């Protein structure tokens with residue numbers, strides 16, 4: 133049986149928001165067993181908070197935003213992605229501004245901050261959301277589905293009509309080590325032709341080549357180039373893992389995505405939650421083969 137986890141002590145990450153451009157200090161704070169993951173706006177009266185849950189997602193254009201009528205927390209997915217890979221069940225993510233720092237456009241700084249303070253097991257067993265029947269969602273040419281799988285696996289395909297991207301595929305069995313090695317450092321990306329339009333709408337105000345891969349009509353603009361030949365599709369896997377945290381329970385399943393962004397991920401997660409005959413909540417332990425226990429060790 134695996135026990136729930138939180139972090140040993142507080143950890144901080146600072147920066148600016150990708151879309152708002154606003155400076156922000158994020159503080160990871162240990163949370164009690166059974167609490168789940170919550171974002172707390174410490175800059176607002178009464179310190180309002182929101183749980184990382186699909187039904188609390190209020191916007192999915194260019195980033196995932198959580199909140200309610202009075203407040204929001206934007207661009208949560210890269211931070212959540214690190215929590216997903218480390219299988220951190222309970223955490224308060226305190227924030228003194230409206231948007232999670234973009235850092236370098238990847239999940240690496242969140243991962244490093246969490247690994248530096250380390251994690252502790254708590255006194256309650258972890259429940260997994262274990263997929264028992266395929267669940268499928270599609271919208272236009274975008275597709276997302278999740279299949280039964282004894283572990284957590286993502287298979288992502290993207291297809292951008294751009295000479296530097298094109299069609300890319302990526303498939304990975306997720307654990308702390310594989311995430312750190314293959315996904316955590318993959319950066320977000322954006323097209324220069326879209327920036328003016330986005331900035332008119334108050335988006336991408338903090339975007340730069342310091343925190344994103346920038347592309348013109350034909351080329352990558354960053355002088356340092358790419359971190360992986362297929363960094364774009366790896367980043368989509370990073371985003372998807374972050375959005376999966378909004379299930380409220382760690383997933384045991386195989387997520388397959390084709391051209392799927394935050395909007396489709398939110399709809400897939402909602403569909404899972406609305407399909408109780410297609411998953412069951414279970415402890416990981418009894419009844420599983422030894423190889424599965426080994427594969428999932430460290431979750």
Ligand SMILES: [Zn+2]
Nearest residue numbers: 209210320371
């Ligand atoms: Zn992203």
